Amino acid sequence: MESKKLAVVDIETTGNSVKKGDRMIQIAIVLIENNQVVETWSSFVNPMQPVPVFITELTGIKNQDVTAAPSFEQIAPEVLSKLEGAVFVAHNIHFDLPFLNGELNLAGFNSWSGLVLDTVELSRVLLPTVGSFKLTDLTADFELDHDRPHQADSDALATAQLFLSLVSKALTMPLVTLERLARESVYLKSDIHVLFNHLIAVKKQKLEDLPAHLEVFRGIAIRKKVRPDRKTDQYGPLDAEPFLKQLLPGYVKRDAQLKMIHHILHSFEQKKHAVIEAGTGIGKTHGLLIPAVIKAREGHRTVITTHTLHQQAQMQDNAIRDIQRLLNGSVQFAVLKGKSNYIHMMKYDQSLQEEDPQYDIVLTKMQILTWLTETETGDGDELNLTGGGLLFWNRISHNGWFLNREEDPWEKHDYFAWSVSLAKEADVIITNHSLLASDQLKDQKLLPDYQYLMIDEAHHLEDVSRKQWGVQLDFMKIKFAIGQLSPSSGDSIYTRLQAAAKKAGVSTAEGEVEFDRLNDEADASFHQLGTWFKTNVKRKPGVQKHMLALDPDVKESRDWLKISYAFERFLAEMKNWRNMLETMLDQLRKNRSKLTDKHKADVEEAYAFLQEWHEMIEMIRNLFIRSSDHLVIWAEGDMRSIPGSLTMSAREIDISRKIKSAFFKDEMPAAAVSATITVNNSFQYFMNATGLTHSSADCLALSSPFDYQKQVRLMVPGDLPDIKAVSPEEYVEWITSHLSVIAEATAGRMLILFTSHEMLRNTYELIKESNLMEDFVLIAQGITAGSRAKLSKNFQKFDKAILFGTSSFWEGLDIPGENLSCLIMVRLPFSPPDEPLLRTQWEIAKANNRNPFSEISLPKAVLRFRQGFGRLIRHEQDRGVFIVFDRRIITASYGRAFTDSIPSIDVEERNLDSIIEEIEHWL
Template structure:
């Protein structure tokens, strides 16, 4: 890069807004020329106001640090001089630059008005696979030194090193890719077009050949794909204990793990199914993979399905270590659903569209970078923003409407490549959702296997219910309509119209009035649905998100039905026109350009989506299916936008048995939580395994829970049923604040409802009862579960709020998590539509609905929540349950008996706090 003066700046402040009176407490700048650091400067700044405790906790900067520091006006002239003629660079320049300009204005100096580069934006474009774009995470990822995060001098130097590292990365990228990035960057928020132009200038002076692992095809640089060639080295016979000891440093024999391996092998050899519970610490991953490898040695092919991406990665990583010990003779592949993969023909054409929408532009840049690095084309590798996911929906794989051979990218297609790898693999790792969809549709795309291993099997029924159920929501239909109508040349109808005109194909056209009718009927249908919802839903005070079970038609249901019948008619009319156009283009023997083929593929994917929409509306409003449970869910504050109508089958056991437990293909179901009161009946019944040839076993965790966990129930909490939700939230807020002080944070609070989580979080914020703590909340704080738990571990005084969906797969070992609070026993609400329907069926069959429906599910969730506290053998912690039913209700013993034996301590909150402080 030419001798461009670059000023990398970081500031620490008392808050987020200069206008509202927040001020700088530390300033730092690092000057760069020729991509080398030439000068650094930093200073504490006296803000002439108190530093909030949260800022001190975050930055480590105290009142003493700034007491004798200069105020900003004293150092402002020097800062202005250092910035003169420079490119301004910051990690989140939209914060640092306006804030600094406010301070310069206040010092009666000119604002900085030169070009500015944002390293957050640049990192997003050039490091699309990074899990987080926070400075600390990026520097850790790149192994850059960053000793004092959230202090301006350390952050500025780290940002400078990050910029240099990203520049080096661009210098090693194909010139073609950099030119394409430059073209897109003109529409970013910071002036990164200048950055890329300077990089292009520099690259053109030192042109190099394309690396061997890359190729350019149809104007896009991509990584070459290579099918893994299995070694012909004969796999050695495995002596199980010796093999595990080679794999695991410091291996200590685990009898439970060895017995688990034996049970799985016995099940496979005797054509039986196995149901196994393996507690935390048993070594479930190797307990699955070792018997898989032994069966591979016998010429069998294994499929392992799991629920979470984290467990999928863990299985793949461990399989890689096993493969290294077996001289690379074991082939393992990950297979996901088609929509996880990019459709390259669609992407190629999207690059030619002049779309200036920010999230789309950034997504295109991320994909251009990623294609030079990925071998899989799997979306899960990327960290796309929410807005970028709308663009991804346009270019993701949805199959081929045209003949696959008409796609010039067919030989380089990522989904086809993943299928080939899976066909060649000895072990295929997939997820419950993909396998459930494949089994339902009987597509035959999934490679043949001899044995099935179901990890995290407690999720199986819920995943099948979600995948096999039906959902129709307002936003989905509106989005489908907008894809057809578009804006100007963006709509599929306009693209098809252009193809028909160009090739002089006579056919029916779409008319704007038909789109208007379609939009009007959609709005009218969901307006009627919203009216019905509001008229019949039982409103709970303090809760806006509600669900309404549809049972027995009310007289006003007919208006909803008539509305959707009219909508159905309009959808069918549009679908007919779309089909006629596609057929007319298909019959014409004219050769289409790739751009036109991509438009036809888009239209074909939309056609299939509309067919599904029509079938869903027929199922929900026209046909009567007694086996389905139907309900409406929505937020009373945003109707019709939040409305969704859902239909799920009440009883899935026969379908699950047919899909996963075919007697000709022995299967193993494994989880850390399958049994309720030492009985597997609930899982066996719900999975259709009753009467099957089964091997059943339960392996207890080897951890010393009796001495490492204290289970406490405060006895001064109100009975949940005796107070309103608002009053209960007030009670627990006060308790949480006191417990957080005693544990110095390091606390995970588990809620059964997101509404209660949000209300508690907002009350804590409003009351400032925990202003010294960093509060991280699922669904409120930005980021995935992994990102939130990682942020939680960063701070000494942090509290993490999550719902039941958050409990799964959360792994926070050691002192990072010392206290787990369960706000209430995790029963599903009795008016939850599915639960209500299951209760009514149980009653009609003279069964006990509480004992057979609600209690087993709640106990399993309780066990899963408890399992978050102790992850390793030396962990210690407090498990506090804010629900006295654990001790007072007759069914409370079902919960305490489901976890390792320990004393349940019932005492006042003050006594609990005293014990916590002493014990921790």
């Protein structure tokens, strides 16, 4: 292939679909020979139709650029001559090639056929940890020139350079890895196996020693794990500010950050807990890490817990590495996650012996082969996997050992055991709230003993703990698990255990009859539950997803008793299967010496499955059989797909004592930190939720250093109707008309926060139907494909973009500078009053003559409001407009609770014309 011509093609079009009549507006071809670019060619193309505004916004190509350009029919012979005898290369071959062939066919030519290479697919294989496989992101990663993204000539040249960079990377990989990649790649969608076989031939011409940082074990190349050296401490007592000056180039003293550090240390010295509200811009990360380092140098271990795995990784990637470098390794850090975050190498090794043509599985196997030459952690969160890849990951992730750990051939290379051993030796352990909460339920805890605890994003602790200590069971998960037991499937857990038993000479029971009964009872019980749900739920116009609480009187009803009996029968069948699987596994463990490595891997996978099966049995017991006054139980489902969408949940009503005993022990001081803890300048709401008292905890509120009076305008449209005075449909019409006018004034760069996905979708669809914002790129959570991070990144790429968000978009979204100039909150973020947990808490408060609105609903809404407000100003230079569409912030008696909860800003009530005038002046 080295001497073979490669034609790298990029095409710009009027839209995404050949079948819907979209046409080409630009084509570029870059020719590569002998690993060098030898020719570049491009041409605008007259599409014989207008170029949509969205495409002009994306590409910069206007109607006047293409009206005088040749038709594709005129340039087709030249295009075909350049492609003749070449390998067709494109970034997303499934877009460019169909468009090219569509244009060729319209011009009277045959479709192009030949070898194809997709650089998206190749990037997924060779760059498995990058956050995005978009061309602009990949060229930035490789530091390649890409001056005009979304124009064909620039994109084609960038794709050519990317391809050559990927080939260079592949040639640095071990021969054993390339050979395994070549074997798997025959099932990919483009002809990457041809490329890999060529690269193998090149490598064999000049065999090289394996790089020193790699080793090959059982035919798989892996990166060697290096235990960090504990260096002798060269420093005396560490003082926070001098250390920060050394640590941070261009250090600027932040009084609030130093107060935070000293407050934590003082509280710890007094054997008390610290509760700190640290506003945006204080430098919270170092405010947590510096006390931990100081305590480490005194010989004490600290655990720092974050809300998400992403925040955990951010802390590790940035601040921690700098600290370790400055301290020359004298303080050891470790990151610890739950078992299932780590790869189980015996399972993965065995999966490579199985030929499975399913695309997502093949792609994921290949990504992992590359990743194993790079990772020291074996943490699957490093990988960028497809949805199908995540399902495969669940098969090969860690669940501990069922057979003797020493019999696992990969035991000395096990990543989970490695991470636990590093944690045991570390001075500072970084983990997450979910692991911290779930660890409390285990007899053998993952976290080693520690003396201090620091809780970042502490306002999430209650919800995460309630979820971890609660129950959630859904119909699809049950049906998926049952499917894994099917005796009629040659690859099910049950049939693989049968094969292992046969190999070991162990007799097993036949499962066909039991399986049919199990499946039938599952369907029957959930069918009854679905009928009850549809009969009793109170439907709301335009809303498909509903919740229905299991109130005490419902538990005594005849209908619910029938459901309980149905689930008892289902539970009996589940227990039969549990007992059968346990018996088979026990027999196989006793006869493990007769098992092959493949069968041992199958046994380990079955053991992991059995653990999940047992958890589901306990969930059904708690939801349908046992009765507890401490739990709120409810069903949730989408009326369009019952029972398929049904989920049953149970949560404890009051977990404050459990939180106190788990995380705020008298003998182990903890610091709880967040940008949003106080309500009306009081810590009481957080104290109540965590069981803390003012005698056991020192509280400190530290304001943001930003000058919000100069940086933010807060406006409320006075010409909007009261949200409760009109129907949801009318309200959506009102806000849509306002949004379109405001968007013109801000030129996009607008984040719109909704409290419900239904209202978000209805607003988005009305805007699309009305063409009120056809000049803007509309990006909507739950509608536009992609994760929160991907949607945020796309939003920042376009000049005229509008981002519609709900739920997770109210916090943790960091869009600095002019990328976000306008934040709109559609309504105040009160939780729905019929939410089962909230409703139960209200009833308890009323029964105790307390005010449930001021004690429960209002504080939750105020905290959410503050989190939403925090999206607008991320740095000292940011400026923006904050518009609240809910007039209750002015008219309701509780409105001041919201405005008083954010930095002091004037609240301006204006009509829409006045708001537009002010925005244009302000921005």
